[in-house]
Amino acid sequence: MKIPFRAIAALIILSLIGVFAYQTFWLTGLYTTMKKEMDNCLQETLQISDYNEMMLRCDSLRKYNMEKKEFGTNYNIDSLTMKDTQSLLFINEPFSITIDKNGSVELLTKYFQRGIHSQLDLFTNINLHTFDSIFTRAIAMRGIAYLPHRIEIIDLREDSTAVCGVSNPVNYMPGKKAAFYYYNYDRHNKMAYRLCVEPTRRVVLHQMTGILGTSFLIIVILGLSFWYLIRIILRQKTVEEMKEDFTHNITHELKTPIAVAYAANDSLLNFNGAEKLEKRHTYLQIIQEQLKQLSGLVEQILSMSMEQRKNFRLSYEDIELKPMLESLIGQHRLKADKPVEFRLAAEKDIVVRADRTHLYNVVSNLIDNAVKYSGEKAEIYIQAFYSDQCLTLKVSDKGIGIPADKQRHLFDKFYRVPTGNLHNVKGYGLGLYYVKTMVEQHKGTVSVESVAGKGSTFILQIPG
Structure with missing residues (x-):
């Protein structure tokens, strides 16, 4: 049972649409997931940067205390007891109850970090430039090589800037579509870091470049494969x-x-x-x-x-070309059903080494075509000459010619050029295919130069 071509084409198109739709759905889901991961990454990086900035300030205070011996602190962070920690965080109940209420150790860690922050801020101010440097290095380690941003400290109660922001690069100013990320570092929920960045979709899309490129390549390969399949089906x-x-x-x-x-x-x-x-x-x-x-x-x-068999061989011999051409002209003049005028330009001493039978049939086919497609009267001009150790044979006519868009199929098997209203031209689509095949067997080439309505010239070139 033969499947109609339209059904096959429709199936292929639907398959392509299905693959494209699935790829789009999968990439959209991946983008959403990576966008969420990016947001979480920036939020976590703010917390980590805050912790590292605090540790740097603690180191500075210790050095200052050791050098000046003027500074002291009531808390030794390395030797805090459970009771001291509860007092530092203002927790009036056991840790186990606090963890159960909060649901995670992570939240308790934030409380602990905020408690230290509040005590440390009593002795030294936040260095926003240091915080920005730590933040920039941290996001670079997470694969975000370049992210223009601005970091500032804001007062949550008044929604105002408490410390002037630091931009990276220096000339960066947030646009109207900028995204904001907050990290509250104060235990009383009064102060927070605010990170301003442009929408992170560009960063996410940049990270997805490899996946997008691969997906696009797959779609292109599938499209080309289906196109080639349709082309083969059409050709068949x-x-x-x-x-x-x-x-x-x-x-x-x-x-x-x-x-x-x-x-x-x-x-x-x-x-x-x-x-x-x-x-x-x-x-x-x-x-x-x-x-x-x-x-x-x-x-x-x-x-x-x-010619398709491996054991096909040509029987080469030295052939005097001019007598062969004269014989062919005489035969075609006799069997022609219309007036034919032949002109031959070939030297007497031209000798070509070829298979006599096939060369004879090749030239006969070209002359026969020239006569058939010449209308009521045929004017055939045959030239033969040597150039660069290669025999060139031209058969020209002033017939109906061949349209440019049909010439590329001219030597295809079974192909016949449509002749419009001219129905008296006999043929079966093998003549020129035979010519091309036999000329190539002789290691030569065949080409055509033609203008519709003005005639055609077939050019054979055979080495030797």
């Missing part, structure tokens, strides 16, 4: 149609000479055609010409199958 469909046309054409081409030869033979056998010498000669000549035509058709068809 075209080849099938060409084969059907070829079958009809070749059947007609074979039946015509068979019918003519059969009629001539029937006249000789049943209608006393053999009694008169003149009639007998005429009928026998008709039979011979039709058999030659059949032989040529069969030979070309066999050549098409033989």
